[in-house]
Amino acid sequence: MKRLIYVPLLLLLACGQQQSANQEAGATLESTGGGQSTVQDETSEPDVVRVAVNSPLHTTLVAALKGAEYVDALSNAGPFTVFAPTNEAFDKLPAGTVENLLKPENKDALRNILEYHVYVGVIKEEYVQDGMTLNQVNLDNVTLNKKDGKITVNGAKVLGVVKASNGVVYVIDAVLLPPDKK
């Protein structure tokens, strides 16, 4: 028992002497070590992932992005156009669909669905033309329609458009399901 007390004391002494010059102003000593989504940056405009994370309407989408290990890719330089279904949109899916997709063995299926919501390139609202198709990251196409200034994607309504540092987020009211593979 006596020995046990001495050891931490000695360690403490050693640490006190070894205080490095780096700690002077309490600075960060290293990068976070994770992907770009972990970079500490309170200054920049939020990227598409942070837009989703900051939105209470998108907790299911964020959980899905995390489950598919997709957050780092979407925190990257992009540029991205992301169609972001709301929680309600996910709720419209048959019961148990989301839970099922979040199972590790269904990661590929989940990724395929999420990648169907992402286009590499910034399609700003004013560039959308009626009947325009976009080839998504999963290699399937979505069709955009514009009628009376209202935009839909595969029939899903666009509820709002949010600019992000690395692209643009279209908030939509339905989950986009990729066409069945032949």
Added chain:
Amino acid sequence: MKNLIKISFLFATLAVVAGGVLSSCKPKGPAEVSMGDAASKVYVAPGKYDEFYNIVSGGFNGQIGVYGIPSGRLFRIIPVFSLSPESGYGFSEETKPMLNTSQGFVPWDDLHHIALSTTNGEHDGRWIFANGNNTPRVARVSFKSFRTEEILEIPNSGGNHSSPFITENTEYLVAGTRFSVPMGGKDVPISSYKENFKGSISFVKVDSISGEMNIAFQLRTPGFNYDLSRAGKGPSHGWFFFSCYNTEQAYTLLEVNASQKDKDFIMAVNWKKAEEYIRQGKGRIEKAKYAHNIYSEKTHMATSKIEDEVLVLDVTEFPDIVYFIPCPKSPHGCDVDPSGEYIVGSGKLAAMMPVFSFGKIQTAIANKDYEGDFNGIPVIKYEAALHGEVKKPGLGPLHTEFDEKGNAYTSFFVSSEIVKWNVKTLEILDRVPTYYSIGHLCVPGGPTSKPHGKYVIAYNKITKDRYLPTGPELTQSAQLYDISGDKMQLLLDFPTTGEPHYAEAIPAGLITPNSTKIYKIEENENPYAAKGESKTKVERKGNEVHVYMTAIRSHLTPDNIEGVRVGDDVYFHVTNLEQDWDVPHGFAVKGATNSEILIMPGETQTLKWKPTGTGVVPFYCTDFCSALHQEMSGYVRVSPAGSSTPLKFSTGKTEDQNSGAGK
């Protein structure tokens, strides 16, 4: 076959055994010097940060290199007195004024010394100061942006070597002339040196908030060469010490003629006294032209102003400002220890080093313990100022830095070594060779009141066989030594850019929390900024065409421009609309005779282009910004001079029937 294998095995075994036994008999070469745990001491794992920033002058490249210690990794090169085609510094319309001088645009200088700002004698992590040796200038670099914010030309100087050393609270930085010259551009025979040539020491006031520099006054001093200097600190705060050589006042073959005397001088300047005389209005105004260039982070533009007078104090008329202290054989380094009590003179041709005592200098002045005068300036008796001599320290002492334990580290050029000695006892404690021919050296915080005596870094003048050879022109080498123990230990060689002349190192923690990430677009006051794609436009004013362009992932707006004519001066004012850390965009146009420009998020920079022939000319983003970086481009149509092609510009507008998104 079997035999062969056996024999070669036997040889291999013998070789290993022999190697083990014989290696101790071999002379110690460089490979054997660095050993033990050196690798782990300099290894900074991926994603980990270095403990210190090393701010290293680039010497004749006119730039500053930013390295990490202990890894020796290069992070950044900051253009100061030199053009940088990488960033467009000195090429963009916004930065060209930074290199303006009374002689016009001078796009190069010889950047020798670094001084990091201090408060109470300790590093405060605010600014980097540097000198331009050739066309006398001083520069201030921000520790927030790592960019050159200000360049001030120094008039009446023949070469700004003794610079930009600073006082304890960065009240002043000094600019002492290396070459004495006749003042005011007087046309006189070179042989009239003794009669006409004068020294000039400028005291540049640094604004404590903005950092802005202004020449407060110049001391007119006897004509010889002013080499290096250091400010006093603690008890000696208020004083400045300069090494002087060529007190022989030679003007030809200085190699021989400036080495005649046994002793030259350390010049001690009571700058508080000089300040007093200036306050009393005793300075005289002299006409002098010099440029003062300031870069604004608000407008993202530099402005250059030509000043036309300086305030001068002739030290021969004010006998209590300046005193000479004899110092053996052409002193080079003149370094003040952290306590402020000891001043080390390094006579570069002397076989010993005198250490002077500030206390004794004060007593000598009070007692008028002088051996005579030089041009009316008192010369203090050598013994009266002397704390003691370091005997036979090595050959060719140059510079001294200090740790917090009372030790000094002096570089020796001729004997190519660093010598550790005790400042009080003057006893030599250790010596290590450097590879090869060390000039300056650096202990983190070494010239301040608060050294971090963990490392000393040698900046060597000769490299020869230390790295893979690259033809006749080789990188110059820095070497890192661990000085935390009694014995100095070589840890690492690292290559540097240009000539690593002098350097300082500062704890990273003083810098990293303040580093700028982006410029806020709403604060951009550049008159040519387009703060949004809807603000982009192209305007013609006579033969000037101004393109107000924006860049954001992954397009330029406008990206189709027509109506430019041969012979026009086209200004591309590019605003980077990104508000995201580390997403610069670049801009280049085919045939531009200057460079690219690199535009930080929220910033506006301008590239001037003069088309010389008709055609359709591409332009593009040069910085790999995104997955669609290769798409980030555009065309400008150039029509013949005098043609009536209408001025037109757009992005995303398709005029034919078969193109465009969705087609």
